[in-house]
Amino acid sequence: MRADELLLLVAGGDHRAFEELYALVSGPVYGLVRRVVRDAAQSEEVAQEVLLELWRSAARFDPGRGSALSWILTLAHRRAVDRVRSARAAGEREQREALRAGEPAFDQVAEEVEAGMEREWVRRCLRRLTDLQRQSVTLAYYDGYTYREVAERLALPLGTVKTRMRDGLTRLRECLGGAV
Amino acid sequence: MSILGTLLRRQDLHSLAAPYALDALEAGERRRFEKHLRGCARCAAEVRELGEDAVRLAWSTAAPAPAALRERVLAAVRTTAQEQAMDRTAAREHAPQLPPHVWGAQPPPGRTRTPRTRSLFVPLATATAAAALVVASLFAVQAHRTEDRLDAERSRAREIAHVLAASDARAVTSEDARGRGIGVIASASAGEAVVTLGGYGAPPGGRVRQLWLMRPRVQPRSLGLFAADTPLVAKGLDASSTSLAVTVEPAGGSAQPTGQPIVQLTLKSVGFGE
Known part of the structure; x- marks a missing residue:
């Protein structure tokens, strides 16, 4: 079920x-x-x-x-x-x-345990983002930083980070849309 | 605040959709944004879409949970009460609607007032899970049930879940002045319906309540007997199915109804009868 x-x-x-x-x-x-x-x-x-x-x-x-x-x-x-x-x-x-x-x-540890297709797809699609899009998205989602913290770490204006997050998610959707 | 300030602020809130979907807002900002979402349908739709995108990032992180976690969670579940979400029902009230009297010329007996019929009229899935829970909660597994009974209940619960999961599942309920009524959740594509009776108590003298499918110019067809308060899953419904009716019959049920229905409900609003 x-x-x-x-x-x-x-x-x-x-x-x-x-x-x-x-x-x-x-x-x-x-x-x-x-x-x-x-x-x-x-x-x-x-x-x-x-x-x-x-x-x-x-x-x-x-x-x-x-x-x-x-x-x-x-x-x-x-x-x-x-x-x-x-x-x-x-x-x-x-x-x-x-x-x-x-x-x-931890990534490496987990990799040994499970290397599913989905995992590979997400990685492949993340690689297709620009560096700033990828960093903005992953620092927030995988590392739990707020967008203000992300902006500080990347030394970018807040507005830019918000835009990169949105563009990154949208591009991920386009790329992963073909995966399922 | 100036109009420009208000506009700028709103613009600013809109731009928070992506950080919100990534859980990248601070607590206070998150609350403000959620408040804004309640009044902004466009933002809510956008956030939902971005949220689906963000969840894709979780595809790459699955890892086996430690075995001890399972035992701890299951033990905790055994002693944890569940929230009831019934008050969340988003059922929309519609104008009262009378069931057609396909049951012959006489009106059904025992009715002194027009029954209230409430129809959700919207796909169950978009209405609310609460409607489904009306049914699901009837199956709340009691600790003292025997294994066999549990199995029977679970298989019925699955049949019910099958109807509920249909994309075109719709709900309709009807209640009389004394609070007795019938509830139906039906899927026209599956040709199935989950039927519940409420407020009637046990039938007198060892008799049973039997559910009938009513179609124009065709004899009523039995859909089964009700056992206490448990729902019946009615199968084999088709486009010609105009309504459901319940009669009181001798123990074991009858081949054809022997009396007037105690309640009858049209299936039109749940996608049948056209």
Whole structure:
């Protein structure tokens, strides 16, 4: 069964449907959270919150506004970004970055575990963006920076960053549109 | 604020659609933008599209979740209550609509007032998930149910989900002055409908409630018996299906209805009968 149907059953309190849904989405949810939050223990915490929230708030899903998977991943991303920002604000980031200096980047670890077609498509399409479009989009989405922070890091005016984000997403759509 | 200032500010808000889709706004800005979205249909559509684009970036990040996470989540789920979203129903009220009396010349008995018929008239998917939940919640799995019963319920829940998932699924409900009524979610393309009765209680003297398909110039066809409050999935509906009716019949049901319907509902608004 697809995530959309499962989520409707979950909204009705169906525990077995939730288990099926878990099997379907826990990988995408955990992977996305891990990519943004990076720290393994914190990623697990956030992923747990998100997956539990699916159970609690399944009734909020509105099939008319997009697919269940989009809804779920949007939720996961929002929670991951919130976490990474509060961790940064607490100054933990510098510490963790220092600790991580000697470790392989998470990307490489994940690569060994799973190298799906979709992953390859997204990478290929990201490579087709201009440098500024790609950096604006990925610093925000994968690293959880606000567009103001992105502007600072890239030493660009705010307006430029906003435009690059929009153009980057649009070009990604054009490129990935052919992939599914 | 000057008009120019207002315009500039609005322009500025519009330009936040992409950062918003990427979750790249600060908390305060996010709240302001969401407030703006509620009054700006164009922005909402744009944000939805950009949001779909942003989600594609998550395709490349899937990674197996740690095994221990599953146990923790499932354990937490067992003790966590769910939110009910029924109050979110975006059902639009329409003018009352009378079911046609295809059941013979006499009006159905027991009705002292015109029943209120509420029709969602919009594809279920765009209306709200809440309509689906009216049905889905009836299947809320109770901890004390036996495995067999669970299986039966799950397979029925799947049949129901099948109807609900149809792109042309629509809902219509009718309620009389005493709060008794019938609800139908139907898909003309699937030729199926999920039918629920509410407020009638148990039929007297071991009798049963039977659902009938009504078509012009054709004998009523049985669509099954209602068991307590659980919904019936009616199959094999076609364009000639004008309405559904429920009668009270002896235990086991009848080949043809033996009495007047206790409730009848036209299927026109859910895509049938034309």
